Amino acid sequence: MAAVATPGFLSPGLDRRERRSSVTVLGAETAVFSYEPEPGSGTTDGPAMPTILAVHGFRGTHHGLLRIVDRLPEARVIMPDLPGFGESAPLGAPHDIAGYVAWLDALADALGLRDDTVLLGHSFGSIVAAHFVAQNPTRFSRLILVNPISAPALEGPQGILSRLAVAYYRAGAALPASIGAGLLRHPLIVRVMSEAMAKTRDTDLRSFVHGQHASHFSSFANRDMLLESFEASVSHTAAEVADDLRLPVLLIAGDRDEVAPLAAVRRFHERLPDSRLTVIPGVGHLIHYETPQPAAEAIRGFVAEEARG
Numbered sequence: 530m531a532a533v534a535t536p537g538f539l540s541p542g543l544d545r546r547e548r549r550s551s552v553t554v555l556g557a558e559t560a561v562f563s564y565e566p567e568p569g570s571g572t573t574d575g576p577a578m579p580t581i582l583a584v585h586g587f588r589g590t591h592h593g594l595l596r597i598v599d600r601l602p603e604a605r606v607i608m609p610d611l612p613g614f615g616e617s618a619p620l621g622a623p624h625d626i627a628g629y630v631a632w633l634d635a636l637a638d639a640l641g642l643r644d645d646t647v648l649l650g651h652s653f654g655s656i657v658a659a660h661f662v663a664q665n666p667t668r669f670s671r672l673i674l675v676n677p678i679s680a681p682a683l684e685g686p687q688g689i690l691s692r693l694a695v696a697y698y699r700a701g702a703a704l705p706a707s708i709g710a711g712l713l714r715h716p717l718i719v720r721v722m723s724e725a726m727a728k729t730r731d732t733d734l735r736s737f738v739h740g741q742h743a744s745h746f747s748s749f750a751n752r753d754m755l756l757e758s759f760e761a762s763v764s765h766t767a768a769e770v771a772d773d774l775r776l777p778v779l780l781i782a783g784d785r786d787e788v789a790p791l792a793a794v795r796r797f798h799e800r801l802p803d804s805r806l807t808v809i810p811g812v813g814h815l816i817h818y819e820t821p822q823p824a825a826e827a828i829r830g831f832v833a834e835e836a837r838g
Contacts, residue, residue: 538737542567543599552609554635560616561609561640562591567602578832579645579670582637583608586652586676587762588755590615590745594651594817597675600825604832609636611654613754615745624757626765629657630664637668647832649673650767651817652788653758659767659774666775670835673779673828674767676786676814680793682763687787691763702756713755714747722746728785728813738818768797778804779831781824783812805831 546564553559566577581604585593591608592615598606612632613619622628637646648669650658655674662672682691701713712718723742727735749755778801782794791808798806807827812820 537733539595540599542602543595546598546602552636552639554612554632554639556621557612557618559609559612559618559632559636560591561607561636564598564604564606564608566605570602578604578829579647579835580604580642581606581647581649581673581828581832582640582642582669583649584633584651584654584658585611585614586654587758588614588746588749589651590748592741592745594649596821597817597825597828600821601828607640607642611657611758613750613758615748619750619754624754625761626656626660629761630661633657633661634665634668642669644668645670645835647671647673647835649675649828650677651675652678652814653762655767655789656762656765659770660765662776663770663773666773669776671777671779671832672774673781673831675781675824676783676789676816677767677780677794677797678762678789679766679768679797680790681766682788687790695760695763698756698759702752706752709752713749713752716743719743719746726788726814727819728783728811728815729819734819738815741818768793768800771797771800774801776803777831777834779827780804780806781816781827782806782808783814783816783820784808784810785813788814 546567548563548565550561551558552561583594583606585591590610594608610617613624620628620632646669648658648662655677658672701709719742720739723739727738729735780794780798782791784791798804809816809820809823816824
C-alpha cells in the first residue's frame with residue numbers, strides 16, 4: 530500500500546517517490562519500499578547523498594519512518610518491513626538478533642547495496658543495525674541510530690514495566706489462539722502503549738500518532754514470532770557492541786525518552802570512537818513521528834561529512 534498523504538504530516542510528494550518490491554530473503558518474502566529522490570531536490574555543488582537503508586522498530590512497519598524520509602527529498606531511502614511485520618513474511622528461523630542480522634545481510638546482497646550505503650536503525654532496529662555492523666564492520670559506510678536502545682530493558686527504573694510486558698507477550702502466545710491474538714491486538718492496549726510514548730501536546734499530531742499505531746502496530750504475522758522479537762528487543766542493546774563499532778556513528782536521542790533514556794545514550798556515545806550525538810528536546814521515543822525535521826537535519830549533516838571527506 531502506498532504512503533497516504535496526510536495534510537501537515539505527510540506530503541503528496543512521498544507517494545510519487547515510492548517504489549514497492551518484494552524480495553525473497555532466506556526463503557521468505559520481504560516487502561521493500563524504496564523512496565527515490567524528488568526531482569530537482571538535490572544539490573548541484575557536490576556528490577549525491579548515498580543510499581540509506583532503514584530498519585524500523587518493534588511492532589512497527591516501514592510507515593513509522595516516513596515523516597523523516599519525507600524531509601529528506603534528496604535522498605534514496607530503502608525501507609523493508611522486518612520479517613513477520615507489515616507485509617513481510619516471517620522467517621523460517623527464530624526471530625532473534627542472530628536471525629534478523631542474517632536476514633539484513635542477505636537482504637543487502639539481494640538488493641545489490643554498495644559499501645557506501647548508510648545504515649539506519651530506529652529503536653529495536655537500532656539493536657539489529659548495531660549488531661549487524663559489529664559483525665560486518667566494512668559492509669556499510671556509516672551508522673545512524675534513532676532512539677538507540679542503550680541500556681538493558683529489564684534493569685533500571687523501567688525494569689518492572691519491562692517484566693510486565695514480557696508477561697503480556699508470553700500470555701498472548703500461550704493462551705488459546707483467538708484469545709491470545711485478541712489480547713495482543715486489542716485496540717485499548719495499543720492505545721495505552723501509544724499514549725505512554727507520545728510526548729507532544731499538539732492534539733492533531735497526537736491524533737496522527739495514535740492513528741498510525743492503530744493502523745500498523747498490530748501488523749504482525751503470528752504470536753510466536755512476535756514473542757521471539759519482543760524477547761530479543763529486551764534481551765539485547767545496541768550499546769553492548771559499542772566496542773566493535775569502528776565506523777562513524779550518529780546517535781539521535783530524545784531528552785524525554787523512557788525507553789532509551791538519554792543518560793544511557795550519552796554513555797553509549799562516550800564509548801564510541803567516532804560518534805556524534807544529537808539530542809532533541811521535548812520528545813521521547815517517537816522522534817520519527819513527533820520531531821522528524823531536526824532528525825532529518827542531523828542525518829543530512831552527518832551524511833554530508835562523508836561527501837566532504
